[in-house]
Amino acid sequence: MKMVMAAYNIGVDEEVMAAMEELGVTCFTKVPRVVGKGKTTGPRLDDAVWPGANTLAFFVLPEGRAKVVMQAFAHLRATIGKKAGLKAFLLGVEAQTD
16 A cells, blocks of 8 residues: 655645546545645745645555556646645555554
8 A cells, every 4th residue: 555645735725636536536634734845835834924834635545546646646736736836745554454
C-alpha cells in the first residue's frame, strides 16, 4: 500500500476533490486548515500579516492506484498548482488496521 499526501491552497479544494472523484478515489482523510511556507508561494500563516491557509489530504491506496493519483496531481500542479502551491508526495505504508 502507498499513501499520497497532498498539500494545497484551501481555495482549490473543490478542484482537487473533483479530480479524485473522477478517478473513483472516495476514501481520504483531510486536515482542512494548515499553515506553512513553501519555496515559491511564500508563507500562508492564516493571520493578518500572512493570510491564507492550506489543506492537507491523505489517500491510502494500492501501489498501482497511487501512481495514477500521483499522475493526476502532476496534471493539477501543471494547471492550477503553481499559484496554489500544490504538492503531492508518495509514501510507503507499512501497516494498517482493518
